[in-house]
Amino acid sequence: MSKYCFGIDLGGTTVKCALFLTDGTLEEKWEIKTHTENNGERILPDIAKTILDKIKEKNISMEEVMGIGIGVPGPVRENGELPCAVNLHWGRKNIEEELLELTGIPVKAGNDANVAALGEMWKGGGQGSRNMIMVTLGTGVGGGIIINEKILTGAHGAGGELGHACVNAEETVACNCGNKGCLEQYASATGIARLAKQALESSTEESLLRKKETVTAKDVFDAYKEQDALAKDIVEEFSEYLGKALAVFACVADPEIIVLGGGVSKAGQALLDCVEKKFQKYAFSSCKETGFALATLGNDAGVYGAAKLVLSK
């Protein structure tokens, strides 16, 4: 009978690995390096080896292993196929088939942002809900949509690519994706820093932020908490973009809860309050009950979500 499963979070520099009991208990965590040289040819064999080593070390029999879940930095289709993963130097491949071949264990793969969202639904900020939107406010803006406890993968593996929703058709600067006016340009850590730079340049108003050489998103929220007027304007602008976009997303997916994660979410309750206020301003009546929460699993969201991929299969 199955007693164990593995949750793997494959990143561009490290692979986070975790052994779970099938009741959801995290038994052990470890990391290995991601070797991206030679088109990342060692990555999957390295993962297979560390899993098989762990099975041996723990005296686990193969029959006791239910499966391997893995989150990958790229679009993963429903059949386990990945068209490409730039950070891993990978072209098209089927991760599920390859890793099954290397380990003899069934594999379920998903996009890393989606898998982290699944983890937060299972054991994090969205615990207890079955329908969730997670937005990760980091260097970029990532997203994951969970519908009835399952990841919304979409037809092209682009389900939940919330950072690239157009929120400002008037924008003149291009996003990394090539389009102009993407949510990511205003709601990521980088985006908030950009809004701050623009605000500082377009006025001579005194502000705590003028003491910094380069202003970060953290600086903005710190100054906001000190009642700095300019920081308030910046947070207002950021919240307007994000809260309005979330209200639109809610008309599509109608989640029970919206979870905010990533570096920017360290701003905590202040962030939730600002964004929720703007969400309420624009939300359709049936969606006004939607809850808001902060992500709680941090870097572990990926391994939890990966394990859940297997357990909810």
Added chain:
Amino acid sequence: MSKYCFGIDLGGTTVKCALFLTDGTLEEKWEIKTHTENNGERILPDIAKTILDKIKEKNISMEEVMGIGIGVPGPVRENGELPCAVNLHWGRKNIEEELLELTGIPVKAGNDANVAALGEMWKGGGQGSRNMIMVTLGTGVGGGIIINEKILTGAHGAGGELGHACVNAEETVACNCGNKGCLEQYASATGIARLAKQALESSTEESLLRKKETVTAKDVFDAYKEQDALAKDIVEEFSEYLGKALAVFACVADPEIIVLGGGVSKAGQALLDCVEKKFQKYAFSSCKETGFALATLGNDAGVYGAAKLVLSK
């Protein structure tokens, strides 16, 4: 063994009924009146009677009936509960349980716009796809999201309420829902007529539309097809709102195909071309392959989708 199922499309004035073979063949269609008086207390008993009469008339045994699917004009939760249906004069009720009790046949209920979308996926404009966004451009703007052949119901039965996504935060006129700047205010037949009125009032430009006492959405598209310059501006404005909104929705749900239905969709290929062009302008790279199609089932979409609710259970 099951050989039959019923598809019911419950509207405010008539109930469309259909008997299907479980292989998907529509065997027979008929209608009964919707009696909304006394809080609509007769509606479900009338539906039960017409179904049981049909079973008797056709000499069908109860074992041969797989189930009843029903689309209802209101938000239906996953458990079959309906908080209210204004047009039927209904308060809270569980349709699935009540109709099962009246007929002895298992029932699956869904929101009418969502059920129509499921019908279009199964036998209409979205045939062959498993992930679809349908937008119904009628008096209002309705929507339905299909993910892996299932309706996205959402936590509050508001999944796919696309007409109430905010697309213009600067709007001063209120939508029927109470918010301002909803997609419905620009992309419904009523919305297009409003855009036309504004365009005619704000210029003295000659136009075929000036010959009409009241300009309808159909008039606008007819004049557009005649190369009328003012009509082109109106269609451009409408398409910008709708195409951009669809590109945002695609970042959430990543459909294989977007199907346009409702009265406005009678404008045909011209409508598809304008909207798709704007969609392409704003779509995230991974979503640019998304197809566009017109709805094909017309008023039958509801009974088809209702039958599919049962067949894909």
